[in-house]
Amino acid sequence: MSAGQGKKVIVSMIGLDGHTTGGEIVARILRDAGIEVVYLGCNQTPEMIVRAAIQEDVDLIGISSHASNYGQIVSLVELLKRNGAEDVPVVCGGNVPKHQARLLIEKGVAAVFPPGSGADSIIRFVLGNARGATAGLCVNGEGIA
Amino acid sequence: MTNGARDENVTLEALCRGDVRTCARLLTRIERGEEAVIPLLQALYRAGGNGRVIGVTGPPGAGKSSLISCLIGAWRRRGLRVAVLAIDPSSPFTGGAVLGDRLRMVEHGCDDGVFIRSMASRGQLGGLARAAGDALTVLEAMPWDVILVETVGVGQNETDIMRHAAVVVLLQTPLGGDEVQAVKAGIIEIGDVYVVNKSDHPAADRTCRQLREMIARGSRLRPDRDWQPPVIKTQAHLGVGVAELVDAIDGCFAHQNADPEAARRYMSDRARHRIGEILRDRLDRRLRSGDEGWLEGSIEPVVSREKDPYTVVAEMLSRL
Structure with a gap:
């Protein structure tokens, strides 16, 4: 039985970001760790992602970002809070500049994974921080430095 | 009244009101196999039976999710509330899954009258998930007018859907094989409505003809059933043929309602299967x-x- 058994996450692009390759690779990495991944693809607004998170009852949201759409990621975090779903952490990956990554963390994004992040570090973070994860595994902000 | 029973009543009321969050949480507990939800499921079964359950099945990549998105649109325009249970396969090696049905239904992502839940098959082989039966018990106790069940992409033998859905829509594509495929047993027999999607392909008419011949021959095997399954050409990405498909599904329900004896037979089959x-x-x-x-x-x-x-x-x- 894999470590990810019973965990369910969303992997999505947000707004008009059409760069799907990174998201698809991460979806597959998480699948291979035993996690169930609801892959939403492109053209998702923050509102759609929040609704999907509630209907699918997911434990974490992963956003692939290659289009400088940081404002929408922050909106997503705020909208989750307004809908009483702040226990679902938002993780971001992609070519995000360091100063932007720090801003995202300040606004409540759980972690930002820059290009070159290893599969193991992504899996470890997801399993350690997904809703319902055993406390003590948390490594907030990993990958940012 | 015990605390458990009170919680149960609160949950039951929330579901009967159509509360999506309660439904989503309960479906997760069902998927985990929590025995504690059984008393609630008992109450839900007795309260349920609402909504038309329609199954959509066919091979991987035939266009099931895209066609479901079109169907949701058609029913929403009539003011009906729609729930979708979309099942995709789990990895036999890791148990992980990529659930990619919801992304085809992106246009309904902000509609309060639509509930979409993706579910991994978790090793179940009949085309559904082990939790699908209980999930339907929940959805049928809620105020959804239509409940669509999308099976995993199927091969030749995954026929469980016919025991859960009153009407089964079976999708084929024009490249589904020659006439020998159409005479085989198994899933090809279970459709109430047949759809040839991607029908702009030159082989579409031939596929329709083969399906019609198969249906004509098959009707002799099921003399108890005088419904003639129609064959409909669609192009899900353009919405072509969707109006005809909706009419055919309505027609099939009307036909079932006109024959109480057949309807009772279906309901007993379904109950028998569920008990098993x-x-x-x-x-x-x-x-x-x-x-x-x-x-x-x-x-x-x-x-x-x-x-x-x-x-x-x-x-x-x-x-x-």
Whole structure:
């Protein structure tokens, strides 16, 4: 039985970001760790992602970002809070500049994974921080430095 | 009243009101196999039976999710509330899954009258997930007018959907094979409505003809059923043929309603199947619970053929 058994996450692009390759690779990495991944693809607004998170009852949201759409990621975090779903952490990956990554963390994004992040570090973070994860595994902000 | 019973009533009321969050949480508990939800499911079953359950099945990549998105649109324009249970396969190696049905239904992502839930098959082989039956019990107790069940992409033999849905829509594509494929047994027989999607392909008319011939021959096998399944050409990405498909599904329901005897037969078949399903599930759990060690001890003698598997099963059954 894999470590990810019973965990369910969303992997999505947000707004008009059409760069799907990174998201698809991460979806597959998480699948291979035993996690169930609801892959939403492109053209998702923050509102759609929040609704999907509630209907699918997911434990974490992963956003692939290659289009400088940081404002929408922050909106997503705020909208989750307004809908009483702040226990679902938002993780971001992609070519995000360091100063932007720090801003995202300040606004409540759980972690930002820059290009070159290893599969193991992504899996470890997801399993350690997904809703319902055993406390003590948390490594907030990993990958940012 | 105990706390548990009070919580149960609160949950039951929330579901009957159509509360999506309560539904989503309950579906997760069902997927986890929590036994504590059974009293709630009992109450939901007795309160349920609302909504038309429609199954959509067909091979991977045939366009099931895209066509479902079109159907949701058509029913929403009539003011009907729609729930979708979309099942995709789990990895036999890791248990992980990529659930990619919802992304085809992106245009309904902000509609309060639509609920979409993706579900991994978790090793179930009949085209559905083990939790699908209980999930339908929940959805049928809620105020959804239409409940669509999308099976995993199927091959030739995954026919469980016919025991859960009153109307089965079977998708084929024009490249589904020659006439020999159309005379085989299995899933090809279970459609109430046949759809040839991607019908802009030049081979679409030939596929329709083969399906019609198969249906004509098959109707002699099921004299109890005088419904003639129609064959409809669609192009899901453009919405072509969707109006005809909606009419055909409506027609099939109207036909069933016009024949109370046939409707009763279907409902008894469904109940019989459901009882069998729950029985097997409970039996499986009873046998597994705390008995792993004992079963381990029985495996080696079977491998070395000192003992046979039938004896082991008889011993297990006698312990119940």
